[in-house]
Amino acid sequence: MSDVLAVAEHRQGELRDVSLELVTAGRDLAEQTGGDLHVAVVGGAVDEYADALDREGVDAIHTVAHGDEFNHDVSTQAVEQLVAAVDAAFLLVPHSVNGMDYAPAVAAGLDRPLATDVVGLDYDDGLTVTRELYGGKVEGTVDVEDDWAVLTVRPAEWPVAEEPGDATVESFDASIDDGAVRTTVNGFEEVAGGDVDIGEAEFIVSVGRGIDEEENIALIEDLADALGATLAASRPIVDNGWLPKNRQVGQSGKVVTPDVYIAIGISGAVQHVAGMKGAETIVAINTDPDAPIFDIADYGIVDDLFDVVPELIETVEG
Amino acid sequence: MKVLVTVKEVAVVGDEFELDGLGIDDRYLTYELNEWDDYAVEEAVQLAEAGDDVEVVVATIGPERSEETVRQALAKGADRAIRVWDDSLADLDVLDPATKATLLAAVVADEDPDLVLTGVQGGDDAYGATGVALAREVDYAWAAVVNDLDVGDDHETAAVHRELEGGVEELTDVDLPAVLTIQTGINDPRYASLRGIRQAQSKPLDVRTTDDIGIDVAALDDALTLTDVYEPETESDATVFEGDAGETADQLGDLLADKGVVDG
Numbered sequence A: 001m002s003d004v005l006a007v008a009e010h011r012q013g014e015l016r017d018v019s020l021e022l023v024t025a026g027r028d029l030a031e032q033t034g035g036d037l038h039v040a041v042v043g044g045a046v047d048e049y050a051d052a053l054d055r056e057g058v059d060a061i062h063t064v065a066h067g068d069e070f071n072h073d074v075s076t077q078a079v080e081q082l083v084a085a086v087d088a089a090f091l092l093v094p095h096s097v098n099g100m101d102y103a104p105a106v107a108a109g110l111d112r113p114l115a116t117d118v119v120g121l122d123y124d125d126g127l128t129v130t131r132e133l134y135g136g137k138v139e140g141t142v143d144v145e146d147d148w149a150v151l152t153v154r155p156a157e158w159p160v161a162e163e164p165g166d167a168t169v170e171s172f173d174a175s176i177d178d179g180a181v182r183t184t185v186n187g188f189e190e191v192a193g194g195d196v197d198i199g200e201a202e203f204i205v206s207v208g209r210g211i212d213e214e215e216n217i218a219l220i221e222d223l224a225d226a227l228g229a230t231l232a233a234s235r236p237i238v239d240n241g242w243l244p245k246n247r248q249v250g251q252s253g254k255v256v257t258p259d260v261y262i263a264i265g266i267s268g269a270v271q272h273v274a275g276m277k278g279a280e281t282i283v284a285i286n287t288d289p290d291a292p293i294f295d296i297a298d299y300g301i302v303d304d305l306f307d308v309v310p311e312l313i314e315t316v317e318g
Numbered sequence B: 001m002k003v004l005v006t007v008k009e010v011a012v013v014g015d016e017f018e019l020d021g022l023g024i025d026d027r028y029l030t031y032e033l034n035e036w037d038d039y040a041v042e043e044a045v046q047l048a049e050a051g052d053d054v055e056v057v058v059a060t061i062g063p064e065r066s067e068e069t070v071r072q073a074l075a076k077g078a079d080r081a082i083r084v085w086d087d088s089l090a091d092l093d094v095l096d097p098a099t100k101a102t103l104l105a106a107v108v109a110d111e112d113p114d115l116v117l118t119g120v121q122g123g124d125d126a127y128g129a130t131g132v133a134l135a136r137e138v139d140y141a142w143a144a145v146v147n148d149l150d151v152g153d154d155h156e157t158a159a160v161h162r163e164l165e166g167g168v169e170e171l172t173d174v175d176l177p178a179v180l181t182i183q184t185g186i187n188d189p190r191y192a193s194l195r196g197i198r199q200a201q202s203k204p205l206d207v208r209t210t211d212d213i214g215i216d217v218a219a220l221d222d223a224l225t226l227t228d229v230y231e232p233e234t235e236s237d238a239t240v241f242e243g244d245a246g247e248t249a250d251q252l253g254d255l256l257a258d259k260g261v262v263d264g
């Protein structure tokens, strides 16, 4: 009979999709533990968010009205108090950038074990979580010794909870010590504007770290030209300054939805896949037959890009 | 100002490997400085180059082998290093963020830095949690996933950008002392020069046991136990084109024509 508390996430006035995925993960876990599922939301338009979070399987929703936007010092205090108030054994937070920014602090503050970026939750007398290692090449199961833990849940692993529910909604009066708030959020900035919007492209050729050196980017540019495709990239290419930020596909870059996406020398890390899994047809060119990108690809070539790409340019130029 | 950078050596797996019990057979592993930590080291060294009197100390938890990667950080400009290890730590099958934070907190207590920089995550176990857990342990302010840093002249606050999802950055002021977890792309990490590599050999690298830093390993909560490690079942139902590069390129060309994105 262990209860679960899942904390939703919002930004700039909108509840983020991960929140409703978290409801599904929380419901799965609560069904296994035989406990209740509590959902909480801290800050922003909490009543509106509570409505949206009221999905099947949610027993109670706790709203904490404090500030408009996420502030980790506030969330840390509020969530620690809530965990105690509802006596939740398991705390679930999205493994998002903001989840990473406060869940470890809550775990340390409550002195509970922490497992992050979990992709599977099994409860049978005790909790076992599944995590990926080495960029998805290996998976492992981890037993959590204590019967209480803080867990961050990988985005897009659980489906969004759709069916409406009939949870009770209560406002929780967290006592926030403003003296312990040592960060001030001053605003937001959109990056990655510029000449092209890869989000609009119908045909994308995307290059990753397999390209090895900056001068080799020209090869992929030639390919994109020959194919009439838009050039995009994984993060390391942009970090290295080989292509501008507006070409980055992924969690922190752009979400793209082309008809065809050709991933060249890209391993398919979860943060990259977050940006391109909606492509209608995915083609991967990679020397490693076990690269995670092949799990989502429709077509694949297991070969050296430096052999395949020149041939492909020749093929299309006829 | 004193900047402490926590770094770790990560194991990198090649395309081919075999599992050995609850890990990967050592023959298939190479070791390197964690990608995210490389950016953290660079950021610290740039702070030192920009300001007077900034000391950069790197700290790692790891066996003797990891001195190689620590020397890389010294070669890039860090002033000295601390390596925490003893064999009892090797017995923990998961060095989880809480354990790492406890060990590093003892180092922070000794060193009393103004700023602690860590990588956002380790490339191997990818917990993405040690920095923030450490901040809480030592009661410092913090910010996670930082891709821009400006330390105020008074050394009382840092203005940072936190890289959120979808090309949005959060602009945040953080009181010092603070722990910041550093995201790739914040700078352009340098290669160690030959001169730097030579100098690194003579820079101090202190090895401290858990006793030295006053941690009782037996009392560390060994809360996570690895029970199985396996290669994930491939979910791939991709059609793989067979043949030499010319043949596979032709087949891909045909597919693209079929899909109507290039002329057939």
Ligand SMILES: Cc1cc2nc3c(=O)[nH]c(=O)nc-3n(C[C@H](O)[C@H](O)[C@H](O)COP(=O)(O)OP(=O)(O)OC[C@H]3O[C@@H](n4cnc5c(N)ncnc54)[C@H](O)[C@@H]3O)c2cc1C
Residues within 6 Å of the ligand: A097, A135, A207, A208, A209, A210, A211, A233, A234, A235, A236, A237, A248, A249, A250, A251, A252, A253, A254, A264, A265, A266, A267, A268, A269, A270, A271, A272, A275, A285, A286, A287, A288, A291, A303, A304, A305, A306, B120, B121, B145
């Ligand atoms: C908070 C956060 C946000 C992130 N946001 C993003 C994001 O928005 N977008 C993003 O892309 N990443 C993002 N990342 C980084 C992500 O985790 C990976 O590090 C990154 O996607 C890896 O890029 P890659 O696939 O190009 O490189 P690698 O993972 O290094 O893969 C290179 C691939 O190339 C193959 N290869 C090598 N040589 C050849 C050859 N000659 N021919 C063919 N194939 C070859 C290799 O087999 C390998 O599969 C983020 C990480 C974090 C922590």
